[in-house]
Amino acid sequence: xxxxxxxxxxxxxxxxxxxxxxxxxxxxxxxxxxxxxxxxxxxxxxxxxxxxxxxxxxxxxxxxxxxxxxxxxxxxxxxxxxxxxxxxxxxxxxxxxxxxxxxxxxxxxxxxxxxxxxxxxxxxxxxxxxxxxxxxxxxxxxxxxxxxxxxxxxxxxxxxxxxxxxxxxxxxxxxxxxxxxxxxxxxxxxxxxxxxxxxxxxxxxxxxxxxxxxxxxxxxxxxxxxxxxxxxxxxxxxxxxxxxxxxxxxxxxxxxxxxxxxxxxxxxxxxxxxxxxxxxxxxx
Amino acid sequence: xxxxxxxxxxxxxxxxxxxxxxxxxxxxxxxxxxxxxxxxxxxxxxxxxxxxxxxxxxxxxxxxxxxxxxxxxxxxxxxxxxxxxxxxxxxxxxxxxxxxxxxxxxxxxxxxxxxxxxxxxxxxxxxxxxxxxxxxxxxxxxxxxxxxxxxxxxxxxxxxxxxxxxxxxxxxxxxxxxxxxxxxxxxxxxxxxxxxxxxxxxxxxxxxxxxxxxxxx
Numbered sequence: 273x274x275x276x277x278x279x280x281x282x283x284x285x286x287x288x289x290x291x292x293x294x295x296x297x298x299x300x301x302x303x304x305x306x307x308x309x310x311x312x313x314x315x316x317x318x319x320x321x322x323x324x325x326x327x328x329x330x331x332x333x334x335x336x337x338x339x340x341x342x343x344x345x346x347x348x349x350x351x352x353x354x355x356x357x358x359x360x361x362x363x364x365x366x367x368x369x370x371x372x373x374x375x376x377x378x379x380x381x382x383x384x385x386x387x388x389x390x391x392x393x394x395x396x397x398x399x400x401x402x403x404x405x406x407x408x409x410x411x412x413x414x415x416x417x418x419x420x421x422x423x424x425x426x427x428x429x430x431x432x433x434x435x436x437x438x439x440x441x442x443x444x445x446x447x448x449x450x451x452x453x454x455x456x457x458x459x460x461x462x463x464x465x466x467x468x469x470x471x472x473x474x475x476x477x478x479x480x481x482x483x484x485x486x487x488x489x490x491x492x493x494x495x496x497x498x499x500x501x502x503x504x505x506x507x508x509x510x511x512x513x514x515x516x517x518x519x520x521x522x523x524x525x526x527x528x529x530x531x532x533x534x535x536x537x538x539x540x541x542x543x544x545x546x547x548x549x550x551x552x553x554x555x556x
Numbered sequence: 557x558x559x560x561x562x563x564x565x566x567x568x569x570x571x572x573x574x575x576x577x578x579x580x581x582x583x584x585x586x587x588x589x590x591x592x593x594x595x596x597x598x599x600x601x602x603x604x605x606x607x608x609x610x611x612x613x614x615x616x617x618x619x620x621x622x623x624x625x626x627x628x629x630x631x632x633x634x635x636x637x638x639x640x641x642x643x644x645x646x647x648x649x650x651x652x653x654x655x656x657x658x659x660x661x662x663x664x665x666x667x668x669x670x671x672x673x674x675x676x677x678x679x680x681x682x683x684x685x686x687x688x689x690x691x692x693x694x695x696x697x698x699x700x701x702x703x704x705x706x707x708x709x710x711x712x713x714x715x716x717x718x719x720x721x722x723x724x725x726x727x728x729x730x731x732x733x734x735x736x737x738x739x740x741x742x743x744x745x746x747x748x749x750x751x752x753x754x755x756x757x758x759x760x761x762x763x764x765x766x767x768x769x770x771x772x773x
Contacts, residue, residue, distance in 0.1 A: 328618060329770040351621040363616040364567050375563045379620045 278340065280304055280354075280426040280457040281325070286334035288324050295320050295481045298334070302426070302459060307452050309468035309489070310461040311542070312478035313550050318461040321478065322430050326356060338426065352380060355419020358430040362403045362411055369414060370399040380422035388421035395447075409440035416447070426457045433467050445470045465542035477546065479553060489542070496545050497527045497537035509535055515552030517544075524548070560622060560630030561637075567616075568631075570607050572600040573638055580646035583667045586659050590646075590671050591712040594678040597642045598686070598701070598708060601635045605690055605697040614694055614771060625763040632687050632759050639679040639751075647672055654733060664716040665725070668733040673744030674715055680747070680754030681707050691762040692769065 279301045286298040295317045302308055312318050323329040325336055327344040336343045338350040364372055377383040392399065395413035403411055412432050419427055429448075433441040441464070448458055449471050462468065468475065468489065475492045477485040485492060499509055502522040513525035526548035527537050540548075579596040582588055608614070608631075617627040650667045658667055665671045686704035690697055718725035728736045729743060 323771070326619070327624075328615070330768075347623060348621045351619065356619045358615075362612065364611045364613075367567060371566055375566050376620070378559045378562065379622070 278304060279337075280339060281459065282335075282337045282340075283321075283325065284335045286321065286324055286336065287332050288320055288329060289332050293317065293320070293481060295324070298478070298483050300476055300483065300486055302457055303474075304425075304457050305452060305455050306473040307448060307458040307460060307468075307471050308474045308476060309465075309472035309542075310459060310476045310478065311463060311465055311468065311546055313463060313546070316478045317481045318463075318478055319430055320481075322356075322428060322461060326428070352382065352422065353424060354426045354428060355416070355422070355424030356428045356430070357412060357415040357419060357432055359408065359412060359432050359434045365404040366402055368399065369397065369401055369403070372403075373399070373418065376418050377421070382423040384421055384423065387423075388417060391417040391420055407440075409436050409444065412436075412444060413447075420451070420456075424456070426459065427451065429458065429460045431462055432460065433462060433464055441467055442470075465546055469542055475542065477549070479549065484549065492545065493540060493542065495529050496540040496548075497529050497535075498524050498540040498544050498548075499527050499535045499537040500524050515548035515550070515555070517547060517551055526552075557626065557630060557633070560617075560626055561634055563617070563620075564630055564634035567611075568604055568608050568613055568634075570600060570603040572603045573597075576600040577638075577642055577645050580642055581649050583646055583649045583671065584653050587661060587663050589664045589712060589716055590661070590667060591664060591674055591678050591708075591715055593646060594639070594642065594675045594682075595705065595708050595712070597639055597679075598682045598704060601638065601682075601686065602697055602701040604635070605631075605694070605700075609695055609697060618771075624767050628687075628691055628763045628766045629759050632683065632755065632762060635687075636679075636683065636751075636755050639683075643672055643675045643679075646675060658732060660732070661730075664712070664719055665730050666732055668731075669737065669740040670729040670743055673740070673747035674729075676744070676747030676751040678708055678711060680750040681711050683751075683758040684754045687758045688761040688765060691766040694766075695772065 281302040284299050286295065288295040298321055310318055310321070320329065324331045327347065339353060341350055343350050373388065395410070395417060397410060397414055397417065403414070406414065416427070433444055436444070445467050448460065452458060452471070460468065460472065472489045474488050475485065476483060487495070499513065500519070500522065501509065505513065505516060505523055505525060509525060509527070512531040513527050516523045516525045524544070526540065526545060527535060576596040576599065580593050582593045583590050614627070618624065650671065653667045660666060665674055682704050685707045686700045689703055690700035693699070715725070719730040720726060728739045733740070
């Protein structure tokens with residue numbers, strides 16, 4: 273209980289019903305100073321979960337607490353301690369960054385001009401630019417700068433690397449790692465799993481509105497192996513395998529690590545695990 | 557709340573808000589339905605809400621350490637300040653018009669004290685219709701504007717027709733100042749009361765609706 277009180281974010285039994293989609297019983301707790309990857313295919317419910325966590329959408333079930341404080345009851349205090357960055361959002365595209373910053377800082381007593389100047393300089397941002405003049409990567413960096421300048425302890429990032437080139441993505445991943453070193457907690461939703469392979473401590477895998485897996489990155493990878501087969505999947509392999517993917521020379525299947533000994537299976541990466549489990553779900 | 561009002565001004569204000577303030581100068585035009593000047597400010601408010609949608613203002617506002625209710629209250633109060641400024645400018649032009657010589661207006665109330673009271677009623681009607689509909693779905697400001705513009709024009713038509721057929725309008729309100737100043741002042745005070753009460757009601761309804769809605773951002 274004591275560690276839960278200190279957790280930057282605790283979600284218990286979160287649920288939301290839509291006519292064509294249901295988010296069900298999503299529960300997890302973030303450890304301070306870690307990067308948690310929140311993965312799942314498009315439409316799995318990642319953004320719905322985040323929107324519900326931030327009260328943009330009202331949950332039908334569940335409890336949310338930031339830093340041990342129930343949300344949304346303590347929304348003002350909590351919002352002072354978190355930062356939300358979404359790739360799909362650009363605020364006030366024709367206003368100068370200086371104007372957006374001036375308004376934003378007025379809401380945060382903890383605002384640190386030194387930190388702001390430091391991150392603006394580190395990210396190569398200029399106050400006289402407008403968001404419309406920034407690349408997608410720079411927009412994310414500006415949003416991060418605002419969050420970090422008001423001393424956000426928890427950063428909630430919704431698909432921050434979507435639509436970025438590999439170099440920009442790498443750069444952002446390095447920034448996330450530096451922020452983690454500074455003690456920030458990062459909750460990072462994405463379907464670009466290779467970004468998480470480089471930085472995440474823990475993986476939450478959301479599948480069709482259900483939290484299918486919650487494990488460390490290493491634990492998640494060690495739980496699975498990939499077996500490559502020819503045109504036909506051997507019967508004994510088919511009995512234990514999960515999901516099959518067509519590749520150039522035949523098929524690959526996902527095998528639980530404890531069953532993989534009898535087969536010539538190799539280590540699986542995050543993307544392969546996610547794709548095979550999704551394929552299995554599709555087949556059902 | 558001051559911070560949120562400043563946010564509305566610095567980030568959400570649309571240029572038409574300033575331009576439509578000058579629309580109050582239309583009271584200088586002879587034979588014009590002066591209530592329409594207030595409709596133009598309603599149009600500016602529609603543009604403010606439309607621009608807010610395009611700039612993802614709701615997402616920005618709700619990530620600030622404020623409640624949904626604060627965001628709604630700030631927007632409506634900011635618009636009410638614009639409306640009050642519009643009436644103030646209109647009042648100045650009414651004084652100017654009366655100083656240079658005013659002719660009777662065949663298209664509704666004359667440019668006098670009563671037109672300020674009439675403007676307050678128009679803004680009360682606009683606020684009571686526009687904001688509660690808008691905050692049911694902030695992605696559809698056009699729908700809210702359609703209903704509110706209809707309500708405003710119905711009142712303006714009533715006011716114009718009233719200057720021909722309703723004795724209080726025809727014989728008392730639609731007269732050159734300073735005739736019947738006591739009655740006109742009472743009418744204006746009643747308009748002010750309706751404006752304040754209507755805007756307060758609008759805030760209450762809008763907050764209630766916006767707090768219940770799931771935002772598709």
